[in-house]
Amino acid sequence: MYTLPRLTRLLADSEPVRICLFGSSTVEGIGASTPEHGLCPVFEHTFAPAAPGGLTVINRGIGGNGAPEMHERLQQVIDDRPDLVIWQGGTNDVWKEEPVSIFIDLTRDDLQMLRRQGCDLAMIGPQWCKMLEELPNFPAFRDAVPALAIELGIPCFDRYDAMKQWCQEHHIERDVLSPDGLHLGDFGYTLLGEALARWIAGLANVTLPVSA
Numbered sequence: 001m002y003t004l005p006r007l008t009r010l011l012a013d014s015e016p017v018r019i020c021l022f023g024s025s026t027v028e029g030i031g032a033s034t035p036e037h038g039l040c041p042v043f044e045h046t047f048a049p050a051a052p053g054g055l056t057v058i059n060r061g062i063g064g065n066g067a068p069e070m071h072e073r074l075q076q077v078i079d080d081r082p083d084l085v086i087w088q089g090g091t092n093d094v095w096k097e098e099p100v101s102i103f104i105d106l107t108r109d110d111l112q113m114l115r116r117q118g119c120d121l122a123m124i125g126p127q128w129c130k131m132l133e134e135l136p137n138f139p140a141f142r143d144a145v146p147a148l149a150i151e152l153g154i155p156c157f158d159r160y161d162a163m164k165q166w167c168q169e170h171h172i173e174r175d176v177l178s179p180d181g182l183h184l185g186d187f188g189y190t191l192l193g194e195a196l197a198r199w200i201a202g203l204a205n206v207t208l209p210v211s212a
Contacts, residue, residue: 024062028062032186040057090141177191
């Protein structure tokens, strides 16, 4: 059973919480109509009721980053002194035709380094979208993220299957979530941010209020 012990303790004690989202264009919010409609603001707004002692959400997303670029700026995340790091990646490495073995090794090293800092960790798996599905090397990266999460004992949000479920639940086509075939739009970010916040809250034994 995956847990977030540091976050759970801080929330239970009404202590301030610092959460860093570390990744590429999804974290940055590329595709949203305004910054306020991106992943981090939606996540922060949804998760805030769980953190009565105060919540700081740090956006460490840079579009186009793959594992090598994220590795180069890992110290920024460490310097943020987060209580929880939510890692997102595995998309741009596909475009750049990086060997999946390099992606796995760099990501494993980064996650282990973050763990040594004492913070909790969670991961977001790759998305379900038209442009990635057309690339023959995508399945290897799609499967590598949850496999690495299992190896390291880190909870992983299955974005790929979640997006399929959202399309079924809302009776929409995939392109409604990713209008450009890759990046989420406002509706997609709303669904992802709210789902991610509720998933993290559940791992920390917190119940968020039901959305209006």
